[in-house]
Amino acid sequence: MRIYLDNAATTKVYPEVAKKVNEIFLKSYGNASSLHSVGREARSELVKAREEIAKFVGCDSKEIVFTSGGTESNNLAIRGLAPMNPDKKHIVTSVVEHPSVLETCKYMGKWGYEIDYVGVDSEGIVDVKEVEKLIRDDTLLVSVMHVNNEIGTVQPVEEIGKVCKKKGVYFHTDAVQGFSKVDLDLGNIDLMSVSGHKIGAPKGVGFLYVKNGTKISPILNGGGQENGLRSGTENVPGIVGLATALDVSVDKKKIKKSRDKIIAGLKKIKGVKINGSMKNRVYNNVNVSFYGIEGESLMLMLDKDGIYVSTGSACASTKLKESYVLKAIGAEELYVHGSIRMTLGEDVVGNEDFVVGKIEEKVNKLRKISPFKLELENE
Amino acid sequence: MGSNCDYTKAVFDHFQNPRNMGEIEDADGVGTVGNPSCGDVLKVMLKVDGDKISDVKFQTFGCAAAIASSSMMTTLVKGKKISEAKKITNKDVAAALGQLPPIKVHCSNLAADALQKAIGDLK
Numbered sequence: 056m057r058i059y060l061d062n063a064a065t066t067k068v069y070p071e072v073a074k075k076v077n078e079i080f081l082k083s084y085g086n087a088s089s090l091h092s093v094g095r096e097a098r099s100e101l102v103k104a105r106e107e108i109a110k111f112v113g114c115d116s117k118e119i120v121f122t123s124g125g126t127e128s129n130n131l132a133i134r135g136l137a138p139m140n141p142d143k144k145h146i147v148t149s150v151v152e153h154p155s156v157l158e159t160c161k162y163m164g165k166w167g168y169e170i171d172y173v174g175v176d177s178e179g180i181v182d183v184k185e186v187e188k189l190i191r192d193d194t195l196l197v198s199v200m201h202v203n204n205e206i207g208t209v210q211p212v213e214e215i216g217k218v219c220k221k222k223g224v225y226f227h228t229d230a231v232q233g234f235s236k237v238d239l240d241l242g243n244i245d246l247m248s249v250s251g252h253k254i255g256a257p258k259g260v261g262f263l264y265v266k267n268g269t270k271i272s273p274i275l276n277g278g279g280q281e282n283g284l285r286s287g288t289e290n291v292p293g294i295v296g297l298a299t300a301l302d303v304s305v306d307k308k309k310i311k312k313s314r315d316k317i318i319a320g321l322k323k324i325k326g327v328k329i330n331g332s333m334k335n336r337v338y339n340n341v342n343v344s345f346y347g348i349e350g351e352s353l354m355l356m357l358d359k360d361g362i363y364v365s366t367g368s369a370c371a372s373t374k375l376k377e378s379y380v381l382k383a384i385g386a387e388e389l390y391v392h393g394s395i396r397m398t399l400g401e402d403v404v405g406n407e408d409f410v411v412g413k414i415e416e417k418v419n420k421l422r423k424i425s426p427f428k429l430e431l432e433n434e
Numbered sequence: 435m436g437s438n439c440d441y442t443k444a445v446f447d448h449f450q451n452p453r454n455m456g457e458i459e460d461a462d463g464v465g466t467v468g469n470p471s472c473g474d475v476l477k478v479m480l481k482v483d484g485d486k487i488s489d490v491k492f493q494t495f496g497c498a499a500a501i502a503s504s505s506m507m508t509t510l511v512k513g514k515k516i517s518e519a520k521k522i523t524n525k526d527v528a529a530a531l532g533q534l535p536p537i538k539v540h541c542s543n544l545a546a547d548a549l550q551k552a553i554g555d556l557k
C-alpha cells in the first residue's frame with residue numbers, strides 16, 4: 056500500500072489534468088504569440104484558461120499574471136513593487152513565511168530596505184494589531200501568508216488587508232498553501248501568489264494576482280508577454296492544466312474528517328503534541344511532534360511501510376536545521392526535532408487507523424533506541 | 435532533492451535493524467555526546483573484560499545516519515582490544531557504511547566521538 060501524505064510538498068497531477076495537458080502538448084503546441092493558426096489555437100487555449108481561472112478567483116482576467124509558480128510569484132510581488140515606489144523602503148512580513156518570501160525580503164535588505172518581522176502566537180497566528188503597529192509612513196508592503204506550509208495555520212489575512220488598506224500600504228499574500236482550500240475575499244488584497252503543483256496541476260506553473268491599479272514592474276524582461284509583466288513564451292500546457300485542476304472537485308469534508316480522526320488517534324500516544332491551531336487550520340494538515348525522537352528517522356521508517364510524510368518543511372530538512380516555524384510557536388527542543396507533517400489527500404480516507412498504528416509502532420521503536428525516556432513518565 | 439536519497443543499503447540496514455541497541459546497567463565506561471537542541475544525542479556504554487571490549491551498547495536520538503553510524507560503530511568495536519578500539523575514527527565508521535551524504539558526515543563523527551569518550555571513561 057502507498058499512502059501519500061505530502062500534498063503540501065507537491066500533489067499528484069489529477070488524471071483529468073494530465074489528459075488535458077497531454078492534449079495541449081500534442082495538439083495546441085504553438086507559441087501563443089505566433090500569428091498562424093497553430094499559434095492562434097494555443098492563444099485561444101490560453102485566453103480560455105485565463106478566463107476560467109479569473110472566474111474561479113473572482114477577478115478580472117487582466118489581473119492574472121502567469122508565472123512559473125509560487126517562488127516566482129512571491130519574487131515578482133515583492134521585487135516588482137519596489138521600483139515603482141522608490142521612496143518606500145520598509146517591508147513588513149512574518150517570521151513564519153516560506154523561504155521564497157523570507158529570502159526575497161532578505162535580498163531586499165541588501166538594497167537598503169528595512170524589514171520588520173511580525174511574530175506569531177503559540178498556534179502560529181500573526182497578531183493583526185502587531186502588524187498595524189509596524190506599518191510606517193515609508194512602508195512599501197506587508198506580506199503575510201494565507202496558510203502556513205508546515206503547521207497549516209490559517210492567517211487572518213482579510214483583516215490584515217483591511218489594516219493595510221486603511222494605512223494605504225500594499226498587501227501581498229502568499230496563498231500557495233491556501234488557494235482553493237480556504238476561502239479568501241480579495242477585497243483588500245493587492246497581490247496574491249498561487250502555485251499549480253500544490254493543487255493537482257503540473258509543477259512549474261502558477262500566477263500572481265495583481266489587483267487592477269497596482270503598479271508593479273517585471274523581474275523578467277524580454278518579449279513582453281503577460282502585459283509586459285512576465286516575459287517568456289507562455290507555458291500553455293501548464294496554464295491549461297492549472298485551469299483544469301480548478302474544475303476537479305475535492306471532498307474537503309471527508310479529508311477533514313480523516314484529519315481529525317488521525318489527530319485523535321495520535322493524541323493517544325504518550326509524549327505527543329499537535330502543532331498549530333485546531334480552529335484555524337487548513338483541512339488537510341497534521342503536524343505532530345513526538346518527544347525524544349527525531350523526525351527524519353520517523354519519516355524514513357514510515358517510508359519503508361509505504362507511508363510518505365515529511366519532516367518540517369521539505370526544503371528546510373535538507374539544510375539540517377530545525378524548523379523555524381516550530382521554534383516560532385515556542386515548541387520545546389525535544390519536540391521540535393521529533394516532528395512530522397502529514398498533508399492529506401483522498402487516498403488516506405479509510406486508512407486512518409493504519410496510519411496511526413504505523414506511526415505508533417515506529418515511534419515506539421525509535422524511543423527504544425533513544426536515550427530520552429525517563430522524562431516521559433512525568434508527562 | 436532530499437539528502438536521504440543518498441543513503442546506502444548499509445545505512446538503511448543498520449537504521450532499520452540497529453545492532454547492540456540498548457543499555458548496559460553496570461557499564462565500565464559511558465560516553466555521551468551531542469546536544470538535544472541540535473537534534474542529536476549519542477550515548478555509548480562499554481563493558482570490558484581484561485583488555486577487551488566484551489560488550490557495547492548504544493542509545494541514539496538522531497537522524498537515520500546517526501542511528502546507523504552508532505549501530506555500525508558498535509559492530510566495529512565489539513570483541514576488539516581496547517587499544518584497537520581507540521584507533522577507530524569517524525572515517526572508519528563512514529567507510530563501513532559505504533558512504534554518507536556530505537551533510538550527514540557529522541553524524542558519523544558523533545558515533546566515533548561517543549566511543550572515544552566512553553573509552554576515556556574506563557577505569
Ligand SMILES: Cc1ncc(COP(=O)(O)O)c(C=O)c1O
Nearest residue numbers: 124125126153155204231232250
Ligand atoms: C507557502 C509556500 N510558498 C511558496 C512555495 C513555493 O512554490 P513553488 O514550488 O511553486 O515555487 C511553497 C512551496 O513549497 C509554499 O509552500
Ligand code: FES
Nearest residue numbers: 474496497500541
Ligand atoms: S545527527 Fe545531525 S543530521 Fe544526523
